[in-house]
Amino acid sequence: MLLKRSSPLFTAQGAADEAIDLLLDHLQYESQKVGVKSSIIDKEPIHRVISGLLEADDAVEQTSSDTVSSHAAIRVIDAFLVPKFRFDPIKKQFYQHTGGLSVHGGSSAKSALYKDRYLLLFQRISHDQHFSKPAFDTEMSHYGSCEIAPIQSLVGQTGRRWVMGVISQFEDGHFYLEDLTASVEINLSKAKITTGFLSENTIVVAEGEMLLDGIFQVFTCGFPPLEDRDKSLKLLGQHDFFGGGTLTKEETLRLAELENRAVNAMFVILSDIWLDSEEAMGKLETVLDGFEIQEVVPSLFVFMGNFCSHPCNLSFHSFSSLRLQFGKLGKMIAAHPRLKEHSLFLFIPGPDDAGPSTVLPRCALPKYLTEELQKYIPNAIFSSNPCRVKFYTQEIVFFRYDLLYRMRRSCLMPPSTEETADPFEHLVATITHQSHLCPLPLIVQPVVWNYDHCLHLYPSPHTIVLGDKSEQKAFKYTGITCFNPGSFSNDNTFVAYRPCTQEVELSAL
Structure with a gap:
């Protein structure tokens, strides 16, 4: 039996396409087990795969009928039982925290809180083609690219740069942008901001220029882009x-x-x-x-x-x-x-x-x-x-x-009305882009x-x-x-x- 992806069998949409892809994956797996490398498959592996899928379907059907009657289709998850993951910026992968978590964390737990929030969004923005480093250093590769620079690298640099960091207020009362490498005082007086409530502790992506007095003049400021x-x-x-x-x-x-x-x-x-x-x-x-x-x-x-x-x-x-x-x-x-x-x-x-x-x-x-x-x-x-x-x-x-009231009171400047003037829409944009x-x-x-x-x-x-x-x-x-x-x-x-x-x-x- 010869199966081809161009067959009329594969013209269905949605779940049918996924089911057929699943069937082909199982057929490929069965063929590899017996060392078959040809595109022609005999009756025996097809029979094994279909029998296995039918048995699984019957089992799920029986389970699902019991599930619906016992409300198991709805599962409530307590916040304290949610697994904890941390991002490793060296290996560029998440790993799950093992062991118990104390409600009374030490001082290191507070700094880890900010670090985890930052790394979560940093790995997310690294998948965005507009903020990733061009693969080849050509004129075409720079088109539309806004590579994120570490704040530490701003020292001695001229021209506009894109940076990402947490808005923090230090003891001197001034606002700073802080990442894992350094912090820099920022001036938001000329900044064009995007949708959302800009407050202390939010993580932003900013375009600006380092001034001679060591202040980073921000021209554009917004939240990291969402990921599908x-x-x-x-x-x-x-x-x-x-x-x-x-x-x-x-x-x-x-x-x-x-x-x-x-x-x-x-x-x-x-x-x-x-x-x-x-x-x-x-x-x-x-x-x-x-x-x-x-x-x-x-x-x-x-x-x-x-x-x-x-x-x-x-x-x-x-x-x-x-x-x-x-x-x-x-x-x-x-x-x-x-x-x-x-x-x-x-x-x-x-x-x-x-x-x-x-x-x-x-x-x-x-x-x-x-x-x-x-x-x-x-x-x-x-x-x-x-x-x-x-x-x-x-x-x-x-x-x-009562988040809307608190966010509006903590806002550093009025939100942009270019896209919307509805406070609830600004709130939704803030929590979704912050992933928090x-x-x-x-x-x-x-x-x-x-x-x-x-x-x-x-x-x-x-x-x-x-x-x-x-x-x-x-x-x-x-x-x-x-x-x-x-x-x-x-x-x-x-x-x-x-x-x-x-x-x-x-x-x-």
Whole structure:
């Protein structure tokens, strides 16, 4: 039997092409095992390959039928269980951190935090053809090339140079650009900036010229360019940055097929559910009543904090009352039998909820508060903030934090309005280009040094949910779906999200 890629058999598109490529790869492997180097393949290896694929398909089919019924299509990943990877600039590859990670890191962990953020973006920009060194030193090779120069090399140089570094403020009150080699004071007064919030701790790519007084005059300043998700995955090989486990090509194809069939799957996301507010609880019951009578109930309800109208700080003395209010919420959910049986309920703490500290990432709500609710809803999931959800092949990140307000206050200069004047779009551009959920100065928002990787957004996820008390918004940026469900207790807003089509339905009572 002679198989050719030009055959009409290979004119199908999409999953059919991938399945046929997979079949040819298996045939090639079987042929190599028996030492066949000819393009002509006999019946026996074809029979073995097809039999093996059919057996695997039957096994996956049986597993998938059990999976759908047990909600295993949705996997929630706690931030503290996300694997940690570091980039080796010498070998130019990632390696996984082994061993435990202490919450109380030493001083070296703080410097490693900045180094890891920088190297993550540096290896990303090294794949961009516009910022890579030309292969041959010819006039044509310099066309459109903006090679990144180490800051240390600026000393004694004239003319314009491209550099990449972290914006830092030293004790003298001036701003500097810092990379792994050196730091240089910068002047942004004449800089043309691109979309996004430029603040301290953000990593930027800048074009400028070294002045005689040792200050780097910046003419153009922006964030490192994004890298396509598929390109990132090819470069990373089998590394699991998301924490959902690695999949073979066969498993990915099968899950993609199941995902395409799940057209009725829907996530309902609500932020700011104040359990101590009768008005908010009444509105929540209205929402649950509405979904209870739907033909197909939502697959997942995501309840994001804050769960109390008052901050649960040192002056808060009503924890026993809050515990009872969680119990009332559980009783309310249990009064909707279809939702209780067929939907999952995920709870993510807010910035003012009870917990050991306000440092990110935040651990799940204390068991003391949630025990009463779990009596009614035993399969309720209480996760960290941020947390990650894997839906078949899709990767979704949930983050509850009033980020827009903080980013605007920390901004060094007004963002450019050339492309957009919408603050939410600037926020989305900032976190996606920085590949970090909260690129704020640590003095503004502390981060557990050893767990900063939990806030990374690399490779880019399919969807980012930013629970914020600001206005409800949705924005698709470079293929990444981002939305803010709004504040349910304040604005009566929430979102119904269909992961199969990445459709965002901005809803309100």
